Amino acid sequence: MYEAVDSRRAVRAFSDEPVPKYVLERVLAAATRAPSSGNLQPWHVYVVSGEPLAELKRRATARALAGDPGDEREYPMYPAELAPPYLDRFSAAAAQRYEALGIERDDPARPVKIAALNSEAFGAPVVLFCYLDRMMGPGQWGDAGMYLQTVMLLLRAEGLHSCPQVMWTMYRETVSQIVGADDELVLFCGVSVGFEEEGVPRLRTGRADMTETVRFIGA
Numbered sequence: 001m002y003e004a005v006d007s008r009r010a011v012r013a014f015s016d017e018p019v020p021k022y023v024l025e026r027v028l029a030a031a032t033r034a035p036s037s038g039n040l041q042p043w044h045v046y047v048v049s050g051e052p053l054a055e056l057k058r059r060a061t062a063r064a065l066a067g068d069p070g071d072e073r074e075y076p077m078y079p080a081e082l083a084p085p086y087l088d089r090f091s092a093a094a095a096q097r098y099e100a101l102g103i104e105r106d107d108p109a110r111p112v113k114i115a116a117l118n119s120e121a122f123g124a125p126v127v128l129f130c131y132l133d134r135m136m137g138p139g140q141w142g143d144a145g146m147y148l149q150t151v152m153l154l155l156r157a158e159g160l161h162s163c164p165q166v167m168w169t170m171y172r173e174t175v176s177q178i179v180g181a182d183d184e185l186v187l188f189c190g191v192s193v194g195f196e197e198e199g200v201p202r203l204r205t206g207r208a209d210m211t212e213t214v215r216f217i218g219a
């Protein structure tokens, strides 16, 4: 368990090796055991691969390369005014991430390059799209996070890696056209899934020290 938690990273370079469907079924069947408040299990998941994923990547990447600012957001990716310490953590992770992807900080094409890498799902052969019913509130969004972390840890047990991607919400209408999600569903994020590309430097994103986020009260 510690190994799965420690080795899970947002991988941004996948090989094109296909992921067997029975492995995905095993992971997603086990992940049904994830907890949720009141046992609502509020997640709706679409597993996209093959030609439908290729078509989605083509359409989303065309939008990214055209500089399309994306569909109207259904929830904000981040609070409008991020302040320290969150802003510092955000900036440090962004700098590390794009340096690892070889995108220079002052490259004017940086936003388009980032969007295009995301819309290619970093080369992953499978993307899971997680939706919630529009009527659900913050508690159920928390449940969906627990569910997706359960999925991502189980993927490690299968030798697979993942990258959760809120960026897909920019192209949520294109995603919905491909998966056929109805209007009552809100796209939370996509999770790219696959085997890691060999020979790509591994990014280990920093973390705040535990003492910044955890207080022990009592003995």
Ligand SMILES: Cc1cc2nc3c(=O)[nH]c(=O)nc-3n(C[C@H](O)[C@H](O)[C@H](O)COP(=O)(O)O)c2cc1C
Binding pocket: 008, 009, 010, 011, 012, 093, 118, 163, 164, 165, 166, 167, 168, 189, 203, 204, 205
């Ligand atoms: C809900 C969620 C959405 C995310 N969206 C993106 C994304 O759109 N693109 C991306 O490259 N990484 C995305 N990430 C990955 C985070 O950047 C990453 O988890 C964080 O920097 C910590 O790095 P690590 O997961 O490699 O330890 C997302 C993570 C989560 C949990």
